[in-house]
Amino acid sequence: MELRTVLVVGTGLIGTSTALALRRHGVRVLLADRDAGAVRLARELGAGEEWTPEAPPEEGVDLAVIAVPPAFVASELLELQRHDAARCYTDVASVKAEPIHRARQLGCDLASYVASHPLAGRERSGPGAAREDLFLGRPWALCPTEEAGPEARAAVLRLVELCGANPVEVDAAEHDRAVAVVSHAPHVTASAVAARLADTTDVALGLAGQGVRDVTRIAGSDPGLWLGILSGNAAPVAEVLEAVARDLNEAAGALRALAGGDGAAMQDITQLLKRGVVGHDRIPGKHGGPASAYAVVQVVIGDRPGQLARLFQVCDEVGVNVEDVRLEHAPGLPLGIAELSVQPDAAVSLVEALRDRGWQLP
Incomplete structure (x- = not known):
């Protein structure tokens, strides 16, 4: 399926990056956002032209990409479908089960809708941080419901292809559990480490090396944006954080014992560090296969x-x-x-x- 005209609703980092990637392939992109300044900046960056429901394009819109926080996906989908804004619809929120459930409750047409999520991002937000190559080589999760029609599936697959990403079809609930482990809980953990720096001494900060910078890099992201993400995936993230907390509590106990002269406690610390190496080595390499040793x-x-x-x-x-x-x-x-x-x-x-x-x- 060819995409000639695409509507992007939400001109933040992901929405604008999607628009820029599509423009690179000659797709006509229409932009909408409640923030007029964000639309203006996205337009100035070459991401597309402004859209209003009162003046739809004569040729129609092949696909609407809903790039808003998870809590607003379903209501935005319903509003767009009421205006018959596009033939097919998708969203790019980082949580999938709750928006789909809410869309079904609201009576949205799920035949024309395929939920999706590009696994790409930056610690910066807003249209000014957008890049047309943001999705190149990155996985893009597709979570179609049983109602999703072939035209909607084909449209979203074509979107992923034009953005240079790799489509991965996955159940919505499984998706949310997966991103809790690889994205959402790590963000909270990084924030917890960075929070220790808020009240630390200037001497300690002067000794900061690359290690603490690596661990806390993503903690600089927009808290409001992440609050919406975590709220939509609260239970799976909580389960991961509880498991991490157990490991940290056990490590703290072992270190207390070690400080008290119990040399045997070193074994507990060693086991955690070894498990960390095993987990790190399972992270896929740059082409999706096993990580290479460079x-x-x-x-x-x-x-x-x-x-x-x-x-x-x-x-x-x-x-x-x-x-x-x-x-x-x-x-x-x-x-x-x-x-x-x-x-x-x-x-x-x-x-x-x-x-x-x-x-x-x-």
Whole structure:
């Protein structure tokens, strides 16, 4: 099914990123949002043109993408269907079971609707944070009900394809349990760690390294947005947090015992750390398969324009693909460490090339 015209309702990060991805393929995109400023910014970014129900396009709308918080998905779907705004409908909220249940209660037409959720995002929000490549290679969950018709299924699959994502069909309840483990509970956990920093000393903050930055990165997201997400998936998230809390309580007890001279308590800590390694290693790699073991090449890099470009130019010259990159800044100094993850058999040649060109490797 071809999508010629798509309506995006909600011009935040996900909605605007969807619109930008569609525009890249020449799809006509109409934009709507209760926040006139958000629509204006999305339009200025090239995401599409403003839509009003009083002036629908003559050719009609093939698909409406509802990009609003989970609590408002069902009511927005009902309102759009009352206006006959599109032939098919989907939403991109991060919770699925409750919006579907509510849509059924309200009497929405579920034949033309397929609930979905792109597993992509950023710690920033709003149309200004949108990117047309946000969904490239990312999973996009599809949760069709038994009432969903073939046209709606085809329309949403085409949307996922145009956005460059990978469709994954999953039951709505299973989806919510899964995202509780891999997204929602980790966000609360990161916030709990970051909250310890609110009242800590300046000395401690001055010693902050990359570890605490990695753990707390997502804690900088919009609390209002996350309150809506967590409210819609409260029970599954609570179950995961309770399990995490049990592990932390047991670890705290073991550490108290260790501090009191009970050397045997070290075994309990060791078991938790080992379980953490096993869980970490199960996270899929960048192409969805098993995570690869990369060699890490560390390079001292100046904090000034053009340094990363020069560094990547060396990689290009010797034919080494950078699988991942991470920057760690040196506190109080105009330099840092760039960590380049590369295939193990490419590390030696990259190190030699960097040293030959005057780069300092620690």
